[in-house]
Amino acid sequence: MSEYKVPTMAEKAASGDAPEVLFWVGCAGSFDDRYKAVTLAFVKILNQVGVNFAVLGPEEACTGDPARRAGNEFLFQMQAVANIQVLNGYDVKKVVTACPHCFNTIKNEYPALGGKYEVIHHSEFLQQLIDAGKIVMKGGGEFKGKKITFHDSCFLGRANNVYEAPRAVIQALDVELVEMKRCRTKGLCCGAGGAQMFKEPEPGKKDINIERTEEALATGAKAIAVGCPFCLTMMSDGVKNKEKEHEVQVYDLAELIAKDQGL
Amino acid sequence: MSILPQIAFLLIFAIAGWILYKRVSYLRRNILLGKAESRNDQPEKRWKTMGLVALGQQKMFKRIGPAFLHLLIYVAFIIINLEVLEFVIDGLSGSHRIFAPFLGASYSVAMNIFEFLAIAVLVSCVAFLIRRNITRVPRLTMRELSGWPALDANLILIIEIVLMLAILSMNAADQILADRGVGYYLPVSGLFFSGLLRPLFEGLGDGALVFVERFAWWFHIVGILAFAIYVTYSKHLHIFLAFPNTWYTNLKPKGEMKNMDEVTNEVKMMLGMPTESSTEPPAEIARFGAKDVNDLSWVNIMNAYACTECGRCTAECPANITGKKLSPRKIMMDVRDRAEEVGKSLDAGGPGLEDGKSLLGDYTTKEEINACTSCNACVEACPVNIDPLAIILQMRRYVAMEESGTPAQWNAMFQNMETSFSPWKFAPTDRFNWADKLKE
Structure with missing residues (x-):
């Protein structure tokens, strides 16, 4: 058993725990062989610092960003509305992500569809941890x-x-x-x-x-x-x-x- | 003294005013071909943006050389217009240099400042002509500028030079006449810059000098009125439209795309969610995205008329830098040219928008809009806050949702997203497999 833990929102909810922040992994962070290393690095940092976080795991889906930018607004909104249902279902308040496209979409474009969260990019999150002396x-x-x-x-x-x-x-x-x-x-x-x-x-x-x-x-x-x-x-x-x-x-x-x- | 010149002046002034009124109405109608969009929130921030970006030329100063020359012309334009006020009063009342007796010594200070600015404009315009035609700065000599846009740019610079030469010649002749004690000419002491031109005119008789002075006076004031009308046919419209254009800047984060509310209801219905307007009949949806100028917002079309074709957007565009056909400046020119075509057709009783042509297809091609990385470099670069990206993305929406005409690889990406909720073809159940490495 490894020293690092990656709890899912479902697990947290089952145990009655509300994590401080949701780590939105994104499609590249989940599937891209090279970028999975970044996901792991960030998870290790979160573990080391002792941040109470969780991921959506299999419940996460693409934010819809590339579909929207390619012009397919229907597909974007299908993805977005489904994601917002999941996020709101877990009463998520704060989201951190290593992907600027996910960051931009969840932060700026989900509010119009009913998804309002505090969203920060992992660079800002890391800066905060460094400034606070936690790293x-x-x-x-x-x-x-x-x-x-x-x-x-x-x-x-x-x-x-x-x-x-x-x-x-x-x-x-x-x-x-x-x-x-x-x-x-x-x-x-x-x-x-x-x-x-x-x-x-x-x-x-x-x-x-x-x-x-x-x-x-x-x-x-x-x-x-x-x-x-x-x-x-x-x-x-x-x-x-x-x-x-x-x-x-x-x-x-x-x-x-x-x-x-x-x- | 004959009242004829005053009547002529009034007539010219009235005709110019009437033409200008017609032109402004025409432009306004063309801009309002676009869809309604409300951008009146945060007025304080809007006034501030206009003050900094339009009045204060803030974004020009990213390129210091041209910014300095442009600033000289801009300041001269505003200040020399104070002198035009005197021209107008003189022209209407038959007076000559009506402000001189009131202002005394400060009148000659003011005149010297005007003359200095006239020289500054002259030098700047010559420098700009050199940049366009001799050193050929790349962004000022690109393909989309060939023909009228290049001629338009050069004409403006030449007109400005000639108008400034007229002011200086007028003052030189005026002062020789004043020194000779001819007629109503008043001595204005120490005009430095026009003084340099005096040797050119010293040899002329009184009659010839009066002719030079009067000709230059009329040339300048009629020239300014003609220029004001010319501007409405030209890229030079930015001298006025920069102000509303910056006031109506998009104040939201540049990365945010406008939500299509007409799609949201349909999506919610498909997902079996309560919709906000379930009792209302569905709103008339003309078209998804933009195929023609009337599908855009009026702000997009105003942006197009405010564009002075400086090409800073295109010079920063990653697609254009690497040789793709996309040029954000051309997008703006296409929107304006199409709005002009529709406007002229409507005025001639023609079919207007129903002429079988459209912005996308006849002006802008799919190859251009497909090359955009939505990086916002063009938006950031524009000295008057024009947003070419918003237009590109609206055209992409039309292609995707009305034509299903996106490139095959994007269609494959759409399919992956529909079936496996990721732009790549991976099983959704494998999404969390990355964490297995930590469990080993």
Whole structure:
């Protein structure tokens, strides 16, 4: 039996416990082989800190974001209304998620359909835990003193004005944060937003993730930090395309913290 | 003294006013082809946004060079219009420099400021012409600008240069005449910039000078009136529309897509949930999403008329940067051009919207809208808070819900979501398997 626990809302409800926060895992966090590692890293951090959390487990479904952005409002609302029924059924008050697309949809778009929750992105949650002294950085990890660049997710940054929390998390590590030329409000998309993740790009002279990866590599960073499953995929593919996967790693913020903590 | 010039002036002024009134009504009607949308909440925030973004040029200063040159023209436009007030009074009353006796020494200070601004406009416009035609800044020379948009941009710059030259020539001739003690001309001491032009005119006789001065005066005031009318046919409309456009900015988080309430009722019925309007007959749903300009909101169409085609949106668009056909600026131009086509047709008693054409298809293609990553870079980049993304997403809704015409890979994604509640084809029962690793 492992030391880490992942209670579901159903289990919590059965035992009469109301968790402080629901961890919304998302489809990438549940199914994508690479991104499952991020889910595990975040769960380990939550366990270590002793946060009273739960997940929906098999009761979770896609928020509907890619369907809505691809134009299918019916499908989006079918997903959203069903999810809201589940969330409201458990009387969920606070949601944390590692996916900026889930974050944006639940935070901004579910209220119009009757789902009103306090929603925060895991970068903000991690920043809060660091600020509160609940995560104390060990600072001796593999990136100590090395350059890390942060790639802004559009749905976190421009869409919701979260620019500083992920940077605060990186800076809490003993690393050198270097910025790409296009960052914060001017950050360049990885190419996956607006349901682009689920189809081939239109004809052009270059793929967007290659353009962005070139910019990230130009900083000389040893790691590219991201806060979004789609960005993680796109940037990892870009680094592989440039044959730099042995020199430059792409990590989610939760993974960087988990590594520092030896989790 | 003949009253003829005053009558001519009044007539010109009245005609220009009437044409302007017709043009403004026409534009208003075109904008209101769009659907009603209420954006009057949070007035304090709206006034503040307008103050910072339109009046204060806040977002222009992301690019400091052009912002500075643009600021000079903008300040000159506002301040030189004070001088136009004097022109109008002089023109109507037959007076000459009516403010001069009242203002005394400060009149020549004011005139020097106007002249300085005229020079600043001249220099800025020349710099802008160089950027467009010689150094050819990429965002100002893209494909969608060929033809009228490029000519329009150059014409505006040339008109502004000529108008400024007229002011300076007028002052130079005026002061030579004043020094010679001719007629009603008043000496205004120390006009520096027009003083530099005096050698050009010193050799002329009194009659020729009066002609130059009067010609420049009429040219300037008629030119300004003509320019005001021209603006209503031009991308330069942003000088007025930037203000309402920023006032009606979307104040919600940029990531939020507007909920389609007409869909919500249907979804709730399908899921067997109580609907809010079950007793009311279903509202008339014209069309899901946007195929043509009348499916958009009036704010979207106002956005299109407020666009001055600077291309900052397109320069930041990840799809455009990597060679895709999508250009957010072209989306805005398409909306305006289609609204113009419909408006002109309606005025000519034509079929208007029923001409067999539409925004999507005849102006904007699916290839363009499909390339959008909804990253909001265009929205962020726009100096007057235009929102091309809202228009793109409404067209996508039309394609998905009315035509079922989305790309095959998106249709597959829809199917996965319908059957397994994930955009990827995984069994919903496996959703929690990631946690097995922790249980080992």
